[in-house]
Amino acid sequence: MRSLKHQAVLAALLTGGFLTNTAHSGDSSSALIDKLIERGVLTEQDARELRDDTLQKERRAAEDRYPGLEYEPTLPLRAVNDRIQARKFRVESQDGTNRFGLRGRLMIDTEFADWDKNLNAASSQTDRQDFDGALPERGTYLRRARLGAIGVYDDTWEWQLEVDFRDSDVRFANAYLAYLTDHGRLAVGNFKEPFSLESSTSSRRLTFMERATPVDAYRPSRNIGLMYETLVPNYYLAAGVFGGEGTDRDRDVEEGYALALRGSFAPYMSDDTFSHLGLSYNYRRNSKDFDDEDGDIYEDVRLRSREGARAIDIRLIGRNDIEGVEDFSRYALEAAWGHGPFSLQGEYLRVDLNLDPDKGDVRTDKSRLTLDGYYVQASYFLTGEHRNYRAFSGDFGAVRPNSTFGRGGTGAWELAARFAHADSSEHSRPGRGNKMDHYTLGLNWYPNEDMVFKLNYMYFDYEGRGGKSDGNQVLAARAQFEF
DSSP: OOOHHHHHHHHHHHHTTTTSOTTTHHHHHHHHHHHHHHTTSSOHHHHHHHHHHHHHHHHHHTSOSSTTSOOGGGOOOSSTTOSEETTTTEEEOTTSSOEEEEEEEEEEEEEEEEOOTTHHHHHTOTTSOOTTSSOOOEEEEEEEEEEEEEEEETTTEEEEEEEEOSSSSOEEEEEEEEEEOSSEEEEEEEEEOOOOHHHHSOGGGOSSSSOOHHHHHHSOOEEEEEEEEEOOSSEEEEEEEEOSOTTSOOTTSBOOEEEEEEEEEOSOBOSSEEEEEEEEEEEEEOOEEEETTTEEEEOOBOOOBOSSOSSSOOOOBTOSOBOSEEEEEEEEEEEEEEETTEEEEEEEEEEEEEEOGGGOOTTOOOSEEEEEEEEEEEEEETTSOOOOEETTTTEEOOOOOSSOBTTTBOOEEEEEEEEEEEEEOOOSSTTOOEEEEEEEEEEEEEEETTEEEEEEEEEEEEEETTEEEEEEEEEEEEEEEEO
16 A cells, blocks of 8 residues: 555645646656655655656646547557557657657458450450450459558647558658647648548448449549648538649649538437438649640549459549549538448539530530439448447548457458449540449458458449440459558
């Protein structure tokens, strides 16, 4: 049992304010304890115990800046007395105001396909055939291989640098600096434009191997920009202005820009139930070059999606880029609901594109194109878990299995189904449009918090430049690990 002197000194430290300022309390309290030892008030054993208590108080004072939000960059280490965490490697200063961590993800895919005989002609895949004129039917692919660092400086500045090694060219994913406020953050750098529930959800947290067809096709990508977003319990707001792909853009052309807005809220939340409603808007002015004879030459716009997996490169929606686009707007309506192990999710997306009237195709009088699509999905955890909805960021977090495989448990098992429709039949060049109905069944196994194995069966009907193709089937699997 601790001595009365020990308790009295600890109370004095607390009431005297030595532990209220985490940036300086360590030096002040330590100096006071040393003086008390010199005067014989405390023994060395008392001092050690008191320093341990002081350290724990400091750690609690510097804990999660946004309590209950699970905002990863600011979360303290799990063990109070640790300064280095091996799993999901983290290092932090004694007072918890400076943190550094390494993070990464690895996704390994395989795919087997049974194509309808008309798909080749319908989708005009003339440059995607193998040596005997048929589309490839199997493949493997390193879908994502990312390594990055994340940190917090002085409990005020957050930063992240993450690169993707999946292709021969290394590319940036996130690369930003952010200033943390009491209710949000202001970030500058390369990151996602805020748009759509499924687009905003990390690839680590998707129910299926790939995002739904209309989301994959119509969402904006990561770009360099300035964005403010809230960090509050029950709703999410984000607004930003973005340039182009600053890490991989043609600097000989005049860069375009985008204005992005997204908002969502949770109308009802309880321990076992969540609801979500959201709205996104994105306006982009297209990049352009200039020619003395032709005037403004706008860059082609790519709004593309594949068959629902990536190990075979079959480009279906958006097979041909759209030419002569001056500007375009994207919209998304979001909704989700969950109760216990069961959840529903859906979105409607639309893109309106304005074409340069001086560069129109003589075969069409269209100056405006509209592309749209939607998806609905449902999932159910056979082992009783639930999806980790995060109202503060308007997305989904990590699934936490009720038991861990290898430690006497089975992990978490999830069944899921999705229907998606995308209509890109309008195009700047007549006959180059396409549309698709896409069905997916999924089985996911989460042996622990950091791993997931996914099996997806897909069936889709397609209509493109060369006609219709029904009954295409794909079986794909993924092994995924994050650290």
